[in-house]
Amino acid sequence: MGWWQQIGQSIRRNRSLKSLVALFLVGVSLSVSMAACTGGNASNSAASPADGASPAAQKDVELTLVSYAVTRAAYEKIIPQFTAKWQQEKGQNVTFNQSYGGSGSQARAVIDGLEADVVALALALDTKKIEKAELIQPGWEKEAPNGSIVHKSVAALITREGNPKAVNTWADLAKDGVSVITANPKTSGGARWNFLALWGSVTQTGGDEAKAKEFTTKVFKNVPVLPKDAREATDVFVKQGQGDVLINYENEAILAKQNGENQPYVVPTDVNISIDNPVAVVDKNVDKHGTREVAEAFVQFLFTPEAQREFAKVGFRPVDPAVGSEVADQYPKITKLFTAQDMGGWDQIQTKFFDDGSEFDQIQASK
Amino acid sequence: MAVSSLRKSSPPGWKSTLGTISKISWPWRITIGYLSIMLLLPTAALFAKAATESPANFWKIATSPVALSAYDVTFVTSFIAALFNGVFGVLIAWVLVRYDFPFKRIIDAAIDLPFALPTSVAGLVLASVYSDNGWIGSLFAPLGIKIAFTRLGVGMAMVFISLPFVVRTLQPVLQEMEKEIEEAAWCLGASRWQTFWQVILPPLMPAILTGVALGFSRAVGEYGSVIIVSSGIPFKDLIAPVLIVQRLEQFDYSGATVIGTVLLVVSLLILLAINLLQAWGQRYAD
Amino acid sequence: MPTKLEQPAGHSFGVSQQDAPDQERAWVKFTLIGVALAYLGVVLFIPAVNVFYEAFKNGFGAFIANLTEPNFVHAIQLTVLIALIVVPLNTVFGLCAAWAIARHRFPGRAFVISILDVPFAVSPVVAGLMIVLLYGRNGWFGPFLQAEDIRIIFALPGMVLATAFVTMPFVAREVLPVLEEAGSDQEEAAKTLGASDWQIFWRVTLPNIRWGLLYGVILTNARAMGEFGAVTVVSGNIARKTQTLPLFVEEAYKQYQTQAAFSAAVLLAALALVTLVLKEILERKTRIRDAE
Numbered sequence: 001m002g003w004w005q006q007i008g009q010s011i012r013r014n015r016s017l018k019s020l021v022a023l024f025l026v027g028v029s030l031s032v033s034m035a036a037c038t039g040g041n042a043s044n045s046a047a048s049p050a051d052g053a054s055p056a057a058q059k060d061v062e063l064t065l066v067s068y069a070v071t072r073a074a075y076e077k078i079i080p081q082f083t084a085k086w087q088q089e090k091g092q093n094v095t096f097n098q099s100y101g102g103s104g105s106q107a108r109a110v111i112d113g114l115e116a117d118v119v120a121l122a123l124a125l126d127t128k129k130i131e132k133a134e135l136i137q138p139g140w141e142k143e144a145p146n147g148s149i150v151h152k153s154v155a156a157l158i159t160r161e162g163n164p165k166a167v168n169t170w171a172d173l174a175k176d177g178v179s180v181i182t183a184n185p186k187t188s189g190g191a192r193w194n195f196l197a198l199w200g201s202v203t204q205t206g207g208d209e210a211k212a213k214e215f216t217t218k219v220f221k222n223v224p225v226l227p228k229d230a231r232e233a234t235d236v237f238v239k240q241g242q243g244d245v246l247i248n249y250e251n252e253a254i255l256a257k258q259n260g261e262n263q264p265y266v267v268p269t270d271v272n273i274s275i276d277n278p279v280a281v282v283d284k285n286v287d288k289h290g291t292r293e294v295a296e297a298f299v300q301f302l303f304t305p306e307a308q309r310e311f312a313k314v315g316f317r318p319v320d321p322a323v324g325s326e327v328a329d330q331y332p333k334i335t336k337l338f339t340a341q342d343m344g345g346w347d348q349i350q351t352k353f354f355d356d357g358s359e360f361d362q363i364q365a366s367k
Numbered sequence: 368m369a370v371s372s373l374r375k376s377s378p379p380g381w382k383s384t385l386g387t388i389s390k391i392s393w394p395w396r397i398t399i400g401y402l403s404i405m406l407l408l409p410t411a412a413l414f415a416k417a418a419t420e421s422p423a424n425f426w427k428i429a430t431s432p433v434a435l436s437a438y439d440v441t442f443v444t445s446f447i448a449a450l451f452n453g454v455f456g457v458l459i460a461w462v463l464v465r466y467d468f469p470f471k472r473i474i475d476a477a478i479d480l481p482f483a484l485p486t487s488v489a490g491l492v493l494a495s496v497y498s499d500n501g502w503i504g505s506l507f508a509p510l511g512i513k514i515a516f517t518r519l520g521v522g523m524a525m526v527f528i529s530l531p532f533v534v535r536t537l538q539p540v541l542q543e544m545e546k547e548i549e550e551a552a553w554c555l556g557a558s559r560w561q562t563f564w565q566v567i568l569p570p571l572m573p574a575i576l577t578g579v580a581l582g583f584s585r586a587v588g589e590y591g592s593v594i595i596v597s598s599g600i601p602f603k604d605l606i607a608p609v610l611i612v613q614r615l616e617q618f619d620y621s622g623a624t625v626i627g628t629v630l631l632v633v634s635l636l637i638l639l640a641i642n643l644l645q646a647w648g649q650r651y652a653d
Numbered sequence: 654m655p656t657k658l659e660q661p662a663g664h665s666f667g668v669s670q671q672d673a674p675d676q677e678r679a680w681v682k683f684t685l686i687g688v689a690l691a692y693l694g695v696v697l698f699i700p701a702v703n704v705f706y707e708a709f710k711n712g713f714g715a716f717i718a719n720l721t722e723p724n725f726v727h728a729i730q731l732t733v734l735i736a737l738i739v740v741p742l743n744t745v746f747g748l749c750a751a752w753a754i755a756r757h758r759f760p761g762r763a764f765v766i767s768i769l770d771v772p773f774a775v776s777p778v779v780a781g782l783m784i785v786l787l788y789g790r791n792g793w794f795g796p797f798l799q800a801e802d803i804r805i806i807f808a809l810p811g812m813v814l815a816t817a818f819v820t821m822p823f824v825a826r827e828v829l830p831v832l833e834e835a836g837s838d839q840e841e842a843a844k845t846l847g848a849s850d851w852q853i854f855w856r857v858t859l860p861n862i863r864w865g866l867l868y869g870v871i872l873t874n875a876r877a878m879g880e881f882g883a884v885t886v887v888s889g890n891i892a893r894k895t896q897t898l899p900l901f902v903e904e905a906y907k908q909y910q911t912q913a914a915f916s917a918a919v920l921l922a923a924l925a926l927v928t929l930v931l932k933e934i935l936e937r938k939t940r941i942r943d944a945e
Contacts, residue, residue: 105615
C-alpha cells in the first residue's frame, strides 16, 4: 500500500524514470496482447481442415509461398491476378505470405518448420530434401503439368564490355588468363547448375568422365573467388570488377538488363543445360492448414499463359508452348540442350558431385 | 567516493549472505529461471546435438581443414583487429581525455557508433566504401590492394565493430589518473618516453588488456557485417560463423553444431579470462 | 630538455595549462590528435557518411518513396515491436541478475559473470542455431509444438527469443559495476529502519543505479533493433510477417534495390544516432549529478 505512493513520488521527482516505467508497462501489455493475437491467428489459420471440401465457407484463407530470390518480381505480378480470379470464382479472399531467399536456405527453413504451403525452388534437389523430410509426398513431380517444372532457363556467360577475352563457349573458360566468377556450388543452387553445365558440356558431347573432370578442374583453377550465392557473385563481378566472365542464369542476366545494369552476355548455344525450376505443394502443411484446394489451384494457375507471360517478362524461359512462341526471339536457340536427368538424376548428382568429399571437393582440393 | 572504495574490498557479512542464499530471494529466482530458459537450455541443446557425434567424428569435423582455416581466419584476424584497436584505442582515449580540440564532444560520442549501428548496415557500408570503386577502396586499387571481399576486408569490419571497447574501458581510468604523477616523474628528470613507459602505461595495462580482450571476443562472434564484406571462400576469408551457416544450408546439422560448440567453448574461455583479468585489475587499483 | 618548472596547477582539468610539459608538447599533441582523427576517419566517419550519401544520391524523392513502401512499413513495425518486448524482459532480468551478483559473494562468481557474457561473444548465428535445435520441427520441443499447433520458430516468439538471447548481457553488465560502486550500506540502513524490499528498491537502489540502467536499456534497444545474424536463422524472412528492418536491408540489397537498402540503412543509422544522442544527454546529466 505504502509503496505505491512512493512510486508516485519518485516518478514525480524523476521524469526519465516515468518514461521507463511507461515503456515497461507498454511492453508488458503489448506482449500480452501479442500473445493473445498470435494465439488467435494460430487457431484461425488452422481453420477446420475437415470441411476444406465445402467451398461455401467464406472464410479468408492464407497461403504461404516460399521461393528463391529472383522469382520475386514475377510472383508480385502473378499473385494479385490469382487472388482476383479466386475471389471471382469462389468468393474467397486469399492473402499471400511470401518469403524469398537462397534456394538452399529456404528449403532448410521449410524443413525446420517454416510452414510453407507452396514451394518454388531453384532446383529439384532442394524440393527433394523437403520430400525426404516427409513434408511432401513422393510423386509430387506428376501432380502439376510439365513434370512440375514451372519455368526454365539456361546458363549464360556474362562478359566485360566488348568481350576482350573472346569468351563464347564453355571451352573458352578453361583458357589460361581467363578469370571466372561463379558462386559456390556447396551453398548456391544456381552454382550447382553452373557446375553441371561445365561437366555436361564435355560428357554430353561425347567426352568421358575423366575428360570432364580435367576440364572442370581447369575451369575452377581460373576461379579466384567462390561467393556464397548468385547475387554475391554478380556483385563481385559487377561492383568489385573482379574476373573476366561470370557464369549465371540467363534469366538473371536479362533481369539485370531490365534493372539498368547493362552487362553484355553470351549464351553458349552449341551445348547448354536446361535449368528447370520446380514447384510443389507441401502436402503436410496444406492438410494441416486446410488449404490444399487453393494451394493446388495456385500451382495450376502458374502454368496458365497469363502467369507464364509474367515469368517470361523477368527473363525465364516459359514452359507454355503458346507463350514460348510469343517470346521465342528473346532467347537464343540451343542446339544440344541436356537436363539433370541426362546427368543421371538428382540423387546421383548429389552424391557424385556435391556431397562432402565428392567430385567438387576433390576439384577444389586440387586447385 | 573514498568511503565506498574502502568498502569494496570487504565483502558484506557472510551471515547475511548465507541467509539470503538459503531463502532464495525473488531476484535470484528470476535470474536463475531466465538464465535457464534463455541461455542454459539452448546451450544444452547445442551440446546434446554435438554429442550425438562420436568423439572421433567430433574431432574429425572440428579439425577438418576447412574448419581449421575458418578458426584461423576468425581468431587470428580478430586478434590482429583487436591489437590494432589496442594501440589506436589508447591513442584515441588519450587524445580525448587530455586534449581539447574542436568537435571533441561529437567525436567522443561517435566512438559508440559501431555499438549502435546494426551490423548488416555496417557490412553494406563497408562493402561499398572498401570496394574497388568505393571511396577508400579506389585509393588502394591502383596499388593492387583489394580490401572488400578479401581477408583484409574482414579485418576492417572487425576493426570497425571492436573499436569502442578499448577507448571506453580506458577513458575512465585515464580520467582518474592524476596528471601530477606524470609531472612528478617529469620533475625527477625522467624523459617523456620513460615517463610514458614506466609511469603512465603500467596502471593502464589491466584496462587496455580488458578492452582488447572484449574487442577480440566481440570480433570473434561478428557475423552480420562480415558476411557482406567477405566472399566466403574456404581457406581465404571464410569465418567460422559463415561456415556454420554454410553447413546449415547443406543440411549438415551435426557439422554446424560441432563448429558452433567449438566457438562457444572458446568464447567462454576467453570471457573467463577477461573477467579474471578485470578482477585482477580491480585489485591492482585498490 | 626540461625547462624550469612552474607550480603544478592544482585542479585544472587539462584545459588551459601553463606548465612546461604542455608547452613542450604542442607538436606532440597535434601529431597525436592528427593520427587519432585520421584513424577514426578511415575506420568510422567515412563509412558513416557514406550511408547517407548513398541513400540521398538520387534525391529525397526516391528516399521518401522507399519509406512508404508497405513491406518497409511492416518491417519497421515488427522491429519496434520486438524491441518493445525484448527490452523490458531483459531490463527486469538484468536488474535481478546484477543485484544477485553484486550483493553476494559466492564461489564461482567469475564463472557466473562469464556465463552472463556468453551471448555477447558467441556468434549470433550459433544463437539462432540453438533456437532451431530447440523449437524447430526436428528439435527437442518440435513434436510437442506441432501437436499443440504453437508456432515459435519462423514466427514472432522465435525472433523474440533470438533477439533476447543476443541482447541479454547489456543491462546486467551496465548495472553491475554501478551497484558494486554504490555498496550496500544505504540499503542495509533502510532495512534497519524497517523499509520493505520494494521500498528499498524504489527509493534507495534504483535512484543510485538509474543512469547505468538507462544506458544498459539504450544499448539493449540498439542491439535489439539491429540484430541480424540470429534473427536471419529463425525468421523465415516472410515479407510483412517476419521481416525485420535489418533483414529488409539485406533482401533489398539482394534484389538489386540498392536505393531501398540504403534508405532502410539510413533509418537504422539514424536510430543509432538518436541512441548516441540520448546516451550523451545521460552522461551529461551524470556528470552534473557527480559535480553536485
